[in-house]
Amino acid sequence: MSILKILATYRFSRYFKLGFLVWDLVLLNTSIVVSFLFVYGNFEKVDVKGSKALSLLANIFWISLLLYKDSFRIVRTERIEAILYRTIRILMIHSAVIALFIVVLDYGEISRLRMVYFYSTFFILLMIFRILFMKLLKYVRSRGFNFRKVVIVGANPMGERMNRILSKDLTYGYRVMGFFDDESNETELKAPVLGKFEDVENYLSSNQIDEMYVALHINQIEVINKLTALCERYMVRIRYIPDFQQYTKTNRVEVVFYGNGNIPVLMLRKEPLEINFNRIVKQIFDFCFSLLVIVLVFSWLFPILIFLIKINSRGPVFFVQERSGRDNKAFPCFKFRTMYVNHNADSLQATKNDSRITKVGAFLRRTSMDELPQFLNVLLGNMSVVGPRPHMLSHTEQYSELINNFLVRQYTKPGITGWAQVNGFRGETNQLSDMVGRVEHDIWYLENWSFLLDLKIVYLTVVSVFRGDENAY
Template sequence: MSLLKLFATYRFSRYFKLGFLVWDLVLLNLSIALSFWLRYGGEVSLVYLRGDKAVSLLSNIFWIGLLLHRDSYRIVRTERIESILYRTIRLLLVLMALVSLFIYVLKYTEVSRLRMVYFCSVFFVLLVSFRILFMKMLKHVRTKGYNFREVVIVGANAMGERMNRILSKDLTYGYRVTGFFDDEPDGTELKAPLLGGFAEVEHYLASHKIDEMYVALHINKIDTINQMTALCERYMVRIRYIPDFQQYTKTNRVEVSFYGNGNVPVLMLRKEPLEIPLHRIIKKLFDFCFSLFVIVFVFSWLFPILMLLIKLNSRGPVFFVQQRSGRDNQSFPCFKFRTMYVNKEANKVQATQNDARITKVGAFLRRTSLDEFPQFFNVLLGNMSVVGPRPHMLSHTEQYSELINNFLVRHYAKPGITGWAQVNGYRGETKALSDMEGRVEHDIWYIENWSLLLDVKIVWKTFIQVFQGDENAF
């Protein structure tokens, strides 16, 4: 068996976690050695200082504990790489805090602070580089057809098809949905074949190598669910249940807590990450630092040039200030460079392709997103964030909140200069209701999945789009 096949087999993948733990310890101790070399050069004898040896040992012990605590080092096939990196960075910060605390408490004054800075920096680079490299390698292996899990879904309905789309969204997730089983499909258009009814499940499991079964049935079919459970146990197929939380709430994110020593599951609406005070502080610091950097180092020299171009091209003010919907649906004055001739419809009618109201300079500003630069002042004022749902005109908020049930959920967060919807193609004019529904869906997903790394990813994708161009930017 080739090395690629050995690495990719399902049986071998069970040992990924143990291998990761061992490899992490290799990286940690390599970082310790490199930090000594960077700090002391060839003075090897200094490695044997009592404090340094104790700190090195504590670093190993703490890192093992952090990785094993609550399964912190898990690899979820459908998990985004930025989520894995965010969790890794968080663990690294905890490690540094614990080590620093012990250095202070044990009064290891001989431990070089500069060496600790080198250690933290080197370990961070090695750790993050390995995580990215491993995920890329694993995705490459799966694109070659290895390390796949064969899956069947019991329940040819909207919930079952939704799970099919999630598992099949990216081939590199490593799932292959072979089909559905159901006696009474509900008419949902399925992207995988209907293999038969419930009675055919046993024969299929006996004649095919199936790794997992997802059961997407209503609770009133408890007898069928129990039957599927018994079949999976007989044929050693791991079973996953998809509870229909939609009967309780319309949100897609819920949280299950266990009360009474873990015996009673309680369903709750999941809090958005930005409801946590520490997360709000982190996002606020990112907004402030990033906006200040842009204003000082970019806007300071770019503004006079753009101001002159706008003035020479058409009469009117340099800035266009418009009331828009902000967090909690409170209006605020949103700043932009003026891109249109002064007109009475500016606060009512969206810009369209080849809009006669747009000036020549305005077209360039819109195409490059430079018209949004003054909104960095909105960020400093606290009205906006660098990343978030785009703010709409008040008339559009009123209009679409009547047409789309969960439209106002996007106002749980501060509006942003750029957003998850914009970097995924939902930018510019909304020609059809489905365009706005797609934008709202992406905005709500962002609110429910916020992380600092996700913000950085969106900013980077926005930067790339500015230079590559966007057909919806007009």
């Protein structure tokens, strides 16, 4: 029997946690062995004071962190970046605690270099395993195995939206069987209507269903209660889709519990950068990355660009303009001057074949090198490497009147590059829809930030610079 057939016959999701735990311990202890070989070439110093005790502590604390932080949680629609970021965060906590133990227990004979090798090896092995595992899982699910059968109660826009999400990618591992509703318009649905509310029990009793999603309004509480009882009777896991649209038009909300978890409170959106730890990580990355760029690139590239700008046209080398920053506070944004000096620079956006753009300026814009001075803004603290692009004050005022949620993008620091830019929303905004798309991507970034997402955006930005962007002018 092939592996895929075995996966089709049995359900292994309940054993993932145990499997992850055992495999992580294998990787951890492999890293311990490798670190010894890297530093000493043999195991003669395995009995160094505290070495065995520290290895035991490393195992115990890693187990504790994984179980406490629920690192094995696998949400089928979760991005791999989120899984990797969660693992990196736990690894950082683990290294900090182990370092504390070394100091407190006075394990002075423990080689610091060996600890560097240990964590470097462990980090690489963990990342490789997590990525390979997710790709394997996606492949298995794309072949039709390890899937969950789902029904949706509520053939309405909310139910159809959930259907599209679950059916969007076969690798999510969901198979939507259909809808149940007393009233429905089948022409608008992408899955069949299996029956009315009264038909649910008969369907559950004769079919193996794993999950039920209930997309009904709260005024149908009697139906919801009956569905809950049926799911418990037939061992079907029930998921409720609250109708938050009665409170807000946004699709991203967060429920937090106050008073020892007794009172649920609905928050408009989740903002990872409101967490102090995340904000510190982003600030450290901004500072280190900007400092590297300034030391390694500015030192030789700036004199060349300054010379080219000066001989190409009269005027200052830098163009400084007031832009909208975090909390909509204005700040001076630095750029290389790419236009002839003109009176419309603060109000008129650059257009394709704009006569104001110099020959050197066209090259700088095409390669995005005109934005390089903004790394100084990052060091000054009024910009980030990655974030929503800062707009002219006049544009902020204009579009905040036209787009209701436009100012939401100002909740975080503006960036040199951003999620909207690497997805094609850069340059001139000819139509309102262009700005709407940019705002939607900026808000998505705000709600889904992770350190790995920032690295991904930086990578995509570098790739686009070398490939060229038709919107860069």
